[in-house]
Amino acid sequence: MSGGLSDTEFAVLGLLTFGERSGYELDKLTQRSIGYFWRPAKSKIYAILPRLVERGLAESKIVAQEKRPDKQLYRITRGGERALRAWLDSPKPVARVARDGLLLKLFFGGHAGLDSLSEHVAERKRLATVKLAELEEIERTIDRDADFFPYLTLLHGLENTRATITWADHVLKLLERKQAHARA
Numbered sequence: 001m002s003g004g005l006s007d008t009e010f011a012v013l014g015l016l017t018f019g020e021r022s023g024y025e026l027d028k029l030t031q032r033s034i035g036y037f038w039r040p041a042k043s044k045i046y047a048i049l050p051r052l053v054e055r056g057l058a059e060s061k062i063v064a065q066e067k068r069p070d071k072q073l074y075r076i077t078r079g080g081e082r083a084l085r086a087w088l089d090s091p092k093p094v095a096r097v098a099r100d101g102l103l104l105k106l107f108f109g110g111h112a113g114l115d116s117l118s119e120h121v122a123e124r125k126r127l128a129t130v131k132l133a134e135l136e137e138i139e140r141t142i143d144r145d146a147d148f149f150p151y152l153t154l155l156h157g158l159e160n161t162r163a164t165i166t167w168a169d170h171v172l173k174l175l176e177r178k179q180a181h182a183r184a
Contacts, residue, residue: 005055008040010087012048016058016076017084023049023072033150036135036157049074057083106171114179118172125168132161 005013011034015026023046030039040048049072052058057080062070076084102124109117135157144151 005057005083005087008038008044009048009052010084011038011040012045013052013057013076013080013084016052016074016080020073020075022074026074034153036131037153052080056080114175114182118175118179121168121171121175125165125172128161128164128168132158132165135161 011030012026015021015029015034018029021029023042026045026049027042030045049058049060053060053074056077058074058076060072060074062072064070102120105112105120106117135154138154139158142151142154
């Protein structure tokens with residue numbers, strides 16, 4: 001019974017294919033895996049898990065811990081595996097609508113100071129450079145055979161991040177020229 005699940009609910013279901021996890025462990029796994037392109041809030045993960053159990057797509061159990069509160073572990077069911085497979089195989093169009101505050105500011109940049117726009121673009125480049133270093137470290141350590149499909153998403157991240165840096169360099173040069181022209 002998987003009708004009406006959101007992509008984020010399917011993402012959590014997919015993460016459960018890596019084995020039994022608590023909500024906390026799923027959040028950590030998200031940060032190290034799909035978090036580079038799909039980052040649900042921790043509270044969202046915690047809210048989704050009981051719904052997956054209610055629908056029979058996951059099971060949960062309580063595990064006692066010494067000197068710590070009991071923890072609840074979740075695992076995917078056969079029904080959850082079937083639902084995930086059906087979602088993965090579905091021809092649902094995958095449209096990407098970007099919401100990017102920097103692009104919005106640049107679009108209306110004729111009403112802003114060029115210095116502040118340059119600072120915003122330079123910050124985007126700095127953040128992309130940091131992200132690229134993280135992704136390149138993952139690329140050095142990933143097992144491209146065992147982790148073939150995650151590797152494909154890593155390639156997407158690497159290419160997009162490199163493109164962002166190239167774009168930022170180009171925009172910074174154009175803004176610099178615009179400033180020089182305005183001063184002349």
